[in-house]
Amino acid sequence: MRILVTIASRHGGTWGIGEVVAQTLRERGHDVTMTPPDDVTDLEGVDAVVLGSAVYVAHWMPAARDLADRLADELATRPVWLLSSGLATQPAASANSPHEIRALAERVGARGHRSFHGRLDRSVLSFAERATISAARAREGDHRDMAAVARWAGEIADALAPAHV
Template sequence: MSAASKHGSTREIAAVVAQALESAGIACDVVEPADVATATGYDAVVVGSAVYIGQWLPDARDLVDRLAEQLREVPVWLFSSGLADQPSKRGNSAPATTARVESLGARGHRHFPGKLDVLQLSLAERATILAARGKYGDNRDMDAVRAWGEGIAAELVAEPARTA
């Protein structure tokens, strides 16, 4: 499990997914994207990122690009967290995200609304959020996050064990 998070909100989403996996008996490492050197040795991978100006953060994009070949060899799920509050909004189906899902053969991508704490934002970030009509506050639905993690766990538990 790896998630790029600028202010910690997306990292908290990753922790809830990890808890759901661990509750199903699946060992789960939560590692910062920049600290992931290899996907070798993992039976599945979940990668997430906060979305700013319609894009994943550089550390998450870099992880997926660097390890793409390895990630194609294991079940992969992706998630995004950001301003949009509806999965059908244009920002959630950006061409880059669609290409990432297709390139990796990811089993799915889920967008979760994020959290905006005005006190953590720079003046430039506040201006960008205002221009995008972002909603301040915690818009995350951790029950939906947990349910998504439980769905991943159920899928993994139902699969026969991989052999190296």
């Protein structure tokens, strides 16, 4: 099956999650293309989609939201999974739950949405990002659980496997 993995990532942490998803799907026999949302113009030749984004201030990045809006009708005709990645250690978990996910998932008929812990490296953040992170009391470090990401991607691969007759 031809699968598009398209991930919006500002500092590379969420992109790394997408790479694990793509690699796991490839290992399970799928033809996988991974690209940023801004580079996706249509879904011609794509059988399934994994669309994901880093979460900033309780929202997906604009590039991922724009792709979902532009291609909602095409996405609705294919199996779609959504992923989000945000602060792993923030006390207020609701700030890591993108406001638009429920409506987006319904609009495209997503088969599921999974949130993963992220990575925080203050040295690559802008002043505004550092201020937001400080207010959120987030802990620096790589909190991504790549084994959990691979397990989730394996579940996607299982869901896309042809039924045995």
